[in-house]
Amino acid sequence: xxxxxxxxxxxxxxxxxxxxxxxxxxxxxxxxxxxxxxxxxxxxxxxxxxxxxxxxxxxxxxxxxxxxxxxxxxxxxxxxxxxxxxxxxxxxxxxxxxxxxxxxxxxxxxxxxx
Amino acid sequence: xxxxxxxxxxxxxxxxxxxxxxxxxxxxxxxxxxxxxxxxxxxxxxxxxxxxxxxxxxxxxxxxxxxxxxxxxxxxxxxxxxxxxxxxxxxxxxxxxxxxxxxxxxxxxxxxxxxxxxxxxxxxxxxxxxxxxxxxxxxxxxxxxxxxxxxxxxxxxxxxxxxxxxxxxxxxxxxxxxxxxxxxxxxxxxxxxxxxxxxxxxxxxxx
Numbered sequence: 094x095x096x097x098x099x100x101x102x103x104x105x106x107x108x109x110x111x112x113x114x115x116x117x118x119x120x121x122x123x124x125x126x127x128x129x130x131x132x133x134x135x136x137x138x139x140x141x142x143x144x145x146x147x148x149x150x151x152x153x154x155x156x157x158x159x160x161x162x163x164x165x166x167x168x169x170x171x172x173x174x175x176x177x178x179x180x181x182x183x184x185x186x187x188x189x190x191x192x193x194x195x196x197x198x199x200x201x202x203x204x205x206x207x
Numbered sequence: 208x209x210x211x212x213x214x215x216x217x218x219x220x221x222x223x224x225x226x227x228x229x230x231x232x233x234x235x236x237x238x239x240x241x242x243x244x245x246x247x248x249x250x251x252x253x254x255x256x257x258x259x260x261x262x263x264x265x266x267x268x269x270x271x272x273x274x275x276x277x278x279x280x281x282x283x284x285x286x287x288x289x290x291x292x293x294x295x296x297x298x299x300x301x302x303x304x305x306x307x308x309x310x311x312x313x314x315x316x317x318x319x320x321x322x323x324x325x326x327x328x329x330x331x332x333x334x335x336x337x338x339x340x341x342x343x344x345x346x347x348x349x350x351x352x353x354x355x356x357x358x359x360x361x362x363x364x365x366x367x368x369x370x371x372x373x374x375x376x377x378x379x380x381x382x383x384x385x386x387x388x389x390x391x392x393x394x395x396x397x398x399x400x401x402x403x404x405x406x407x408x409x410x411x412x413x414x
Binding site for chain 2: 099123125172
């Protein structure tokens with residue numbers, strides 16, 4: 094193991110719940126305001142996982158009001174992320190679900206494992 | 208006080224701050240530097256420490272350099288360099304070592320190294336010129352273009368930006384922040400990039 098891998102290991106989280114593209118997740122993010130911290134949730138479908146080691150990221154897409162799609166990319170090992178909760182497991186045949194971007198309403202649905 | 212050290216660039220990565228910010232850092236393996244000779248104002252005209260850095264096998268040093276180390280019972284080093292010191296806070300003698308405990312997170316460092324040599328480069332890489340059209344009948348792809356006027360002055364001005372050797376020069380980063388220090392592995396994490404390739408020597412000096 095080289096020196097940089099060893100150094101990065103210190104920053105990696107060990108207790109990450111398994112999730113994959115297609116799953117619906119609720120990500121709890123810590124937001125620091127002037128003198129207090131609060132937790133904000135971002136719920137949506139994982140459309141991609143990318144990178145390796147400390148650089149690993151995942152992107153969550155949700156449909157907000159007026160059918161506006163909102164995507165957020167998080168660093169998986171970031172200390173800002175308090176928890177990642179898997180709500181359901183989707184059945185998809187791709188690793189990157191970019192096709193969801195062009196779809197609205199019923200078409201934007203993903204089959205769910207029962 | 209000794210506030211400088213020699214190191215070796217290990218590579219780049221990113222780490223997290225406590226507040227969650229991801230910071231791009233360069234990892235430098237700094238020290239330990241072993242004092243080989245102490246120079247003082249009375250004898251040599253200035254205060255400094257001659258230090259050796261990066262151990263190598265005895266076979267790799269020539270006899271004159273090897274003699275310097277064996278005289279003081281120090282394992283041979285790849286680099287023999289000087290650290291200028293304004294005034295000594297304590298007495299140093301050959302064999303003493305200087306390690307990264309002189310730095311702490313939050314310090315600002317001046318980092319000097321030699322930039323990567325790019326050889327003979329064109330004006331686009333060397334001086335950030337724009338390129339010409341690549342198609343539509345254009346033949347001026349990456350050429351410098353016009354370099355001056357006509358019969359007056361019928362010469363090219365001095366300092367005109369042209370192709371030539373790029374890189375391989377001494378570069379100093381004015382104020383790089385120390386993000387973290389890992390003492391047992393002699394690693395310093397500095398914010399941002401550092402001149403040189405992996406394994407090249409850099410000089411870290413506290414501002």
